[in-house]
Amino acid sequence: MQAIILAAGLGTRLKNLTAATPKCLIEVGGVTILANSLDAFAQYGITRTSLVVGFAGDKIRDFAQTHWGPMEINYVDNAVYEKTNTGYSLYLALQTMNADQFPVLILEGDVFFEPALLELLPGEAVPDKTIVEPYNPLLEGTFVALDRSDCITDWWHKSQQPENFDLTDKYKTVNIHQFTAEFIRCLLLPVLREQIDNYQGKAPLEYAMKEVIRERSALIKAVKTNGRKWAEIDDPTDLERAEILFR
Numbered sequence: 001m002q003a004i005i006l007a008a009g010l011g012t013r014l015k016n017l018t019a020a021t022p023k024c025l026i027e028v029g030g031v032t033i034l035a036n037s038l039d040a041f042a043q044y045g046i047t048r049t050s051l052v053v054g055f056a057g058d059k060i061r062d063f064a065q066t067h068w069g070p071m072e073i074n075y076v077d078n079a080v081y082e083k084t085n086t087g088y089s090l091y092l093a094l095q096t097m098n099a100d101q102f103p104v105l106i107l108e109g110d111v112f113f114e115p116a117l118l119e120l121l122p123g124e125a126v127p128d129k130t131i132v133e134p135y136n137p138l139l140e141g142t143f144v145a146l147d148r149s150d151c152i153t154d155w156w157h158k159s160q161q162p163e164n165f166d167l168t169d170k171y172k173t174v175n176i177h178q179f180t181a182e183f184i185r186c187l188l189l190p191v192l193r194e195q196i197d198n199y200q201g202k203a204p205l206e207y208a209m210k211e212v213i214r215e216r217s218a219l220i221k222a223v224k225t226n227g228r229k230w231a232e233i234d235d236p237t238d239l240e241r242a243e244i245l246f247r
Contacts, residue, residue, distance in 0.1 A: 002102070003046045004093045005037060006086050006205075007109030008054030008078040013235040022056040024109040025063060026233065028242045033112050033233065034060065038068055040115035046105065048072040050096060052089040054081025080201065087208050088201035091192040094184060102181035103127070108205075111175050112242055113230035120228070121178050126151065126221035128183045132171035133225045138241070141232065142206050143170040144222060152220045155213050157206035171222060173206075174230050187212045 011023030018026070024034040041049055053060045053075055064073050076093045078084060086108065097104065105121075121129060130152070132144060143161070145154040155173075156165070179188065191208045199207070212218040231242035 001044070001046050001105060002097065003041050003049040003105040003107065004052065004090065005034070005049060005107050005109050006052050006089045006093075007034070007060060008052045008057070008081040008084075008089045009086075009109075010055045010082065011110070014233070014239070015236065017236070017239070020056065022053075022060055022109075023233070025059060026239065028112045028231070028233070028239070029246050032063070033110060034063065035067060036112055037107060037109075038064070038071055040113065040118055041105070042071060043115045044105075044118040046071075048074065050074040050076055050093045052076045052078055052093050054078040054089070084201035085203055086205040087192055087195055087199075087203045090205055091189070091196060094189060094192075102184060103178055104184065106177045106179065108175040108232075110233045111230060112233060112246065113174070113176070114228055114246075117174070117176065117225065117228045117230055120223045120226070124221050124223065126219055127180045128178070128219065129221040129223050130177040131174040131225060131230075132222045133174060133230070135167045135170050135172060139167075139172040141234075142173045142175075143167055144173060145170055146222050150222045150224070152213055152222050155206060155210040157204055157210070159204075160207075160210065171224070174225065175232060183218065187216050187218050191216065 007024040011018035025032045049071060076096055078089050078092055142157050144152045147153050191211045195203045195208055229245055231245055233239050233242055
C-alpha cells in the first residue's frame, strides 16, 4: 500500500499562521498535521508516501527527512502551485507511480485524524472507497449523496453547490480515499487529464470525482466514520475546534 498527501497549497484562509509555514506543518495539540498523518500511515502498514509540495516545500522536506527514518518519502514538486489546485497536484503524483504501487491511499494535507479512522478501509466488498461523516451544522465544504448500499451517487465541491442546497441528507467527505489500480488507470487519470486541459489545472480534485461518479458510472463506497475523530483545518475556527476535539 502506498499513500499520497496533497500539501502544495498556500493555506491562505489560516492567515498569518501560514504566511511562512505550509498548512501541513500547523500543529494540533503540539503535533503537526503531517506528523499525525505519517504516524497513522505507519500504523496502517504504509511504507512509502508521496508528498506533493509547492509553497514552502523546503520546510516540508526538512521536517519529513528529520523525523521519518522508517518511512520512504517521495517528493513531487508542483512548481505552479499558485495557479493550480488539488486535481493537478494529484495528477503529478500519480504520474510518478507504477502500477505495482497501487492501491493508493490519497489524503489532503489539511486533515488531522485519529489513526483508527484508517481501520475502516479494509474488508469492504467495493474496493474503491472514501471516508465520510453524516451532515451536521458545523460541517461545510464537499458533500456526497449515497444510495441504500452506501455507494456514492453524486459529489459536490462547495463551489458547485447551488443556493439553498439541502445538506441534511448528505455526507461530508473527510478527504481520505483509497483507490485501486484499475480505478486510477481507467477512470481517474483520464478525467484528471481532461480537466487539467479544460480548467488549466485550477480544478479541485472534487470536480474529477463528480465526473467519474456522474458521467463515468464509477462505483465508490462511502465508509462512515462511526464516531472516530477527524478535523479538516481550513481556517482559525477549524483549528480551534480541532484543538478542543483532540485535547
